[in-house]
Amino acid sequence: MDLAPAASAAPVAKPLRLEPFRAKLLAPARVGDPTSARAFARPYRAVSARLQDWEADGRLTHMSTEAVYVHEYTVGGLTVRGLVGSLSLANRSDRAGDRAIWPHEGIHPVQVGELGKRMYEMAMNPAPILLVHEGPPEVRALLQAVVAAPPDVAYLDRAGQQQRIWSITRRDLLESINLGLQDSDALVADGHHRYAAYLRLQEEHPGTPWDWGLAMLVDQLDTPLFLGAIHRSMGGVTFAAARAAALAAGAQVQTLPRQVAVQELAPETIVLADGASWAVLTPPPGSGLAQVEWLHNVLLPRLPLPPSAIAYHHTADEALQRADAHTVAVLLPALDFAAVRDLVHAGRLLPEKATSFQPKPSLGVLMRSLLDEPVAPS
Known part of the structure; x- marks a missing residue:
């Protein structure tokens, strides 16, 4: 929808x-x-x-x-x-x-x-x-x-x-x-x-x-x-396709071991995983977009096919449990209240399930x- x-x-x-x-x-x-x-x-x-x-x-x-x-x-x-x-x-x-x-x-x-x-x-x-x-x-x-x-x-x-x-x-x-x-x-x-x-x-x-x-x-x-992140698992999307779309969107992409990749999740990064491969994405600076906006507005349109389904997860472990050869997990950083407030005051809306207030x-x-x-x- x-x-x-x-x-x-x-x-x-x-x-x-x-x-x-x-x-x-x-x-x-x-x-x-x-x-x-x-x-x-x-x-x-x-x-x-x-x-x-x-x-x-x-x-x-x-x-x-x-x-x-x-x-x-x-x-x-x-x-x-x-x-x-x-x-x-x-x-x-x-x-x-x-x-x-x-x-x-x-x-x-x-x-x-x-x-x-x-x-x-x-x-x-x-x-x-x-x-x-x-x-x-x-x-x-x-x-x-x-x-x-x-x-x-x-x-x-x-x-x-x-x-x-x-x-x-x-x-x-x-x-x-x-x-x-x-x-x-x-x-x-x-x-x-x-x-x-x-x-x-x-x-x-x-x-x-x-x-x-x-x-x-x-x-x-x-x-x-407390503001937490909501992570994604995207069915019908391979790790290679997501990585290629990120590169096409101008992101810096680092392929890293699992423990290093998870530790690199930060306000300016996104982590991709399929259970076997891991990458840290750093979108190009100056876009003015929150990472969840960049994912939905910039990266997803560059996939060869849209995800067959997107599931939402309140913990990284839940998202990673869904990852496999045909489903990529996307770990996102949390936004803070001031960032969300300033974004809406500027007339923007975040994608669905961008934040988790708890x-x-x-x-x-x-x-x-x-x-x-x-x-x-x-």
Whole structure:
């Protein structure tokens, strides 16, 4: 499928606002349990009734009042803290200086349509999209004051994440937070297709609860997300063909032993392997492209035939396990937040699955039902 810009609709414009909502929370024993995904399975129109049944037998909690939530989770020694609320979507602008939300990857329009239909049938945002920004000090101070108190909810989930939630219901505090956020802009860290589906649903149903979409906003200056690389294995591509395409694209190519090649992976290099041969590519300087862009925009078009399939891997070992005489593994360096931010502010989009923001929260910690909102939040 061809990739399209991350949102065909006009982007969400400033001020960035998060509004309160009545959260649904899976019971602690259900969060992080893969079987909980059954609650959101087909038929999607039955999801709301299914969750009502879960609430009746104690597998789900429904908060009694609307709030914006501070959600803090810890896994593997890393703690992430974010604000979870209903992101205002109705204010739009095509001007780059007005933009509040910046996607950084392309999308598949068919997938956007499928996700939008699914959410509409469920009448739910089953998980927040993950946004990241460099937050203003005044908002950071407000949140630190909130988390100084004991959390309203705290537990260790089935996936090993320690969850903590604080509810913010005071209107004066919420307005102070939104006042501090009004000039902020945020990067979509996870949920590009859901964000595009949010925009499509808002355009199709203006003046309804679809004017908002569930989001978690993380301050990269407070509790930063880790950015990892996403590697590739390309079926139907031989090592020799990939090496020749790199040379034709002007890259410096060094054939090296395995251990040396892996150690040479760096911000300016790419590693190719088929399990028997290894090479380190250094694209020509001055292209202005990130290595993942150079791979997709420069090297791949020079292959004699396009890959029959591209698989994506969060570890180098996973990619290398797929490598053989007819599949080349491509190890890529990770980008940092500043590089991604500057790239999108310059009007560019990265290829699909260019970055991995980690760790992501477990499914089911905070959910939003649109059936709770017969009229849009004020």
